[in-house]
Amino acid sequence: MLDYHIHPDFSPDAQGSIEQFCRRAVAIGMQEICFTTHYEPDPVRAGIERVIVQGNPVAVDSDWPERYLEEIERCRRRFPELTIVSGVEVGYELGLEGKIANFLSRYRFDFVLGAVHCLDHVAITSRKELDDFQSHLKPLGAGYLARRYFEYVRAAAGSRLFDCLAHLDIWRKYISSGIGAEFEPAIQPWITPMLETIVRSGVGLEINTSALRRGDREPYPAAAIVLQAVKLGVRVFTIGSDAHRPQELGEGIDCAYQLLKRFGMKPARFRDRRPICG
Ligand SMILES: [Zn+2]
Ligand SMILES: [Zn+2]
Numbered sequence: 613m614l615d616y617h618i619h620p621d622f623s624p625d626a627q628g629s630i631e632q633f634c635r636r637a638v639a640i641g642m643q644e645i646c647f648t649t650h651y652e653p654d655p656v657r658a659g660i661e662r663v664i665v666q667g668n669p670v671a672v673d674s675d676w677p678e679r680y681l682e683e684i685e686r687c688r689r690r691f692p693e694l695t696i697v698s699g700v701e702v703g704y705e706l707g708l709e710g711k712i713a714n715f716l717s718r719y720r721f722d723f724v725l726g727a728v729h730c731l732d733h734v735a736i737t738s739r740k741e742l743d744d745f746q747s748h749l750k751p752l753g754a755g756y757l758a759r760r761y762f763e764y765v766r767a768a769a770g771s772r773l774f775d776c777l778a779h780l781d782i783w784r785k786y787i788s789s790g791i792g793a794e795f796e797p798a799i800q801p802w803i804t805p806m807l808e809t810i811v812r813s814g815v816g817l818e819i820n821t822s823a824l825r826r827g828d829r830e831p832y833p834a835a836a837i838v839l840q841a842v843k844l845g846v847r848v849f850t851i852g853s854d855a856h857r858p859q860e861l862g863e864g865i866d867c868a869y870q871l872l873k874r875f876g877m878k879p880a881r882f883r884d885r886r887p888i889c890g
Contacts, residue, residue: 614879615862616646616699616723617778617820617852622680623650624662624669625738626856630683634691636858644881645861646697648725648852649680653712654705656733677719697882699723701778703730704768712773723850723882725818726774728764728782731757736787745790754791754798761787762802769813775885776816776850779832780806784823803837807844816848816880816887817841819871821864831868842875848887851879 619626620633628636630647637645652661652672662669663676670676677700684698700719702712704726716724728736734748735741749757761783768777781799788795810817820832833841838849851868855861872879880887 613642613862613865614644614646614851614881615642615853615855615865616648616697616850616879616881617701617725617818617854618645618647618861619649619701619854619856620647622663622665622676623856624664628858630680630687631690632858633855633861634687634694634696636861638691638694640862642694642862644695644697646699646723646850646852646882647680647684648699648701648723650703651677651700651715652703652729653708653715654703654730654733657730677715681719697722699725699882701725701727702774703727704764704771704774705730705733706764706767709771709773712771716773720884722884724773724775724885725778725850726768726771726776726815727778728761728768731760731764737782737785739786742786742790745786749787750790754794757787757791758783758795758798758802761799762806765806766809769809769815772813772815774815775882775887776818776848777810778818778852779820779822779854780817781833781837784828784832784834785826804840804844807837807841807846810841811845816850817846818850818852819868819879820852820854821868822854824864824867825860831864831871835871835874838871839875842877847877848880849877850882
């Protein structure tokens with residue numbers, strides 16, 4: 613079993629060290645896990661975003677990835693029965709391609725997820741920031757936010773900085789509920805153009821099972837979007853739980869396997885930024 617989306621306690625919103633996640637992975641019989649700690653490069657949000665190193669908050673732009681990669685390397689020696697892949701989840705922001713490229717060239721990751729976590733510097737995936745969402749984004753209206761989300765995904769895919777895009781229909785998490793019933797119809801016309809851009813750029817998609825933990829019946833993205841992605845030509849899919857604590861590791865991964873299997877696909881693994889499919 614694989615899990616390609618894991619947040620150890622380098623992320624302020626996560627609990628559990630890299631070693632604790634590895635111990636849990638071995639205990640539940642996983643073969644391969646990929647850590648994808650957050651990198652949120654937006655300077656406008658520099659006062660909000662932090663990375664935690666040995667219990668201390670440090671700036672996002674400090675040299676924390678060295679500690680992170682060292683710790684992964686140490687655990688590779690400590691847990692030889694487990695394949696441990698080094699990854700990162702980059703919160704994409706428009707216009708920061710140069711900064712992100714520079715970061716990715718400085719540190720050697722096996723796998724890079726690109727994610728849209730914010731629109732116009734306001735979080736769309738954080739419960740803590742729901743008040744900001746309500747006061748800054750909601751008044752802009754469903755039509756604007758749907759189009760804006762598409763623009764972010766199109767730019768993230770087109771940047772060719774990422775191996776896979778994370779949780780493509782994450783709007784289901786807070787935007788749909790925050791805006792109300794009008795958001796879902798507003799985003800529908802953008803789904804096919806989003807997937808066409810993704811196919812053209814060659815980036816893969818992830819099946820993220822954190823939605824199942826929230827009581828949803830479908831992962832991010834939902835099966836209908838995965839099916840359309842396969843039909844349009846997306847060939848690389850990773851699967852991940854988005855675990856923020858060790859007990860969440862591998863949750864829902866079976867469902868993600870089954871979903872891909874239904875469409876004739878298998879989850880990809882990554883080494884040195886290259887996919888190994890099947
Ligand atoms: Zn994410
Ligand atoms: Zn994540």
